[in-house]
Amino acid sequence: MPVSNDNGRVLEYMIVNQIENTIKNRCKLTNNTINQNTRDIEKLPLISKELLSHYEKNVPKISDWIIKNFNDELIEIDRLSDSFGMKGDVTDIRIKSGTKTLNISCKNNNTSVKHQRPGTTPEHFGLQNNDNLSKIFKVRYSEINSNFYLESKSKNLNLKYYNEIEEENKTNYLYNPICNLVSEFINNNSSKGEIYQKFLLGHTDYTQIILNKKNFEIKEFSNLPKSNQVSSSINKYGHIIVDFHNSIILSMRLHNASSKITEKGSLKFDTKIEKMNIPITFYDCV
Numbered sequence: 001m002p003v004s005n006d007n008g009r010v011l012e013y014m015i016v017n018q019i020e021n022t023i024k025n026r027c028k029l030t031n032n033t034i035n036q037n038t039r040d041i042e043k044l045p046l047i048s049k050e051l052l053s054h055y056e057k058n059v060p061k062i063s064d065w066i067i068k069n070f071n072d073e074l075i076e077i078d079r080l081s082d083s084f085g086m087k088g089d090v091t092d093i094r095i096k097s098g099t100k101t102l103n104i105s106c107k108n109n110n111t112s113v114k115h116q117r118p119g120t121t122p123e124h125f126g127l128q129n130n131d132n133l134s135k136i137f138k139v140r141y142s143e144i145n146s147n148f149y150l151e152s153k154s155k156n157l158n159l160k161y162y163n164e165i166e167e168e169n170k171t172n173y174l175y176n177p178i179c180n181l182v183s184e185f186i187n188n189n190s191s192k193g194e195i196y197q198k199f200l201l202g203h204t205d206y207t208q209i210i211l212n213k214k215n216f217e218i219k220e221f222s223n224l225p226k227s228n229q230v231s232s233s234i235n236k237y238g239h240i241i242v243d244f245h246n247s248i249i250l251s252m253r254l255h256n257a258s259s260k261i262t263e264k265g266s267l268k269f270d271t272k273i274e275k276m277n278i279p280i281t282f283y284d285c286v
Helices: 003-026 031-046 049-068 082-086 118-124 132-155 167-188 190-201
Strands: 027-029 075-079 093-096 101-108 206-211 215-221 231-234 240-243 249-256 267-275 280-284
Touching: 003 027, 003 031, 003 049, 003 075, 003 093, 003 101, 027 031, 031 075, 049 101, 049 206, 049 215, 118 132, 118 167, 118 190, 118 267, 132 167, 167 190, 167 231, 167 240, 167 249
Parallel strands: 027 075, 101 206
Antiparallel strands: 075 093, 093 101, 206 215, 215 280, 231 240, 240 249, 249 267
């Protein structure tokens, strides 16, 4: 499992643990939370001592901010599995009282909103696998990956890893063609902006908490404006710029999802906010 994933899971565990230790009998953990906490406590030795120290100093401030949202109410804490994110709910920790629900997405020094795979782009627009547009896209996607792999192997029969290939070749014969394919698909489905926006930003209102080195950010992703249209272009850096025509613009950077090269390809996007008007509050770290 990637180290970054371990870092995120430990952060979630420490926030929940801190809340429980602070308000004690006013807090109830779901069975799913208990199971995930039991799993993640074993990951503490896997993260760096420096990062663990940073968590220990600043998680109490984050937890205090969360607790203040509920006054003295009884709360239930539920840690959601990654499968919820695949269905459009990006919540990591869901906290409920009798009057309020707070959905929290936790991130460690990471401002990305999504890490989606380009090969399933039609599904991101709500299309089924047997849809004709999906079939055409997947054939073209497979051809690009296969041609790149076979061409690369023809130059180096012992090739195993992406980093053995020159960056210029990866850009010109893999990244650019895949980005052009995805951008073209977005523009050909411009009327499905609302579906695509919900896939990338989530269909549930939530609060994103990002713990950085010098501060932590509280971003409110709630009551986002709907999108009636979506369009895309590719900037000079090769990133796909997605415009939802409602003052929300995202940037998608394509990169390898695995170090090993395969004929089917192993790629994903790092999707970040380019422009978006949402409330953001900053708190200094200890």
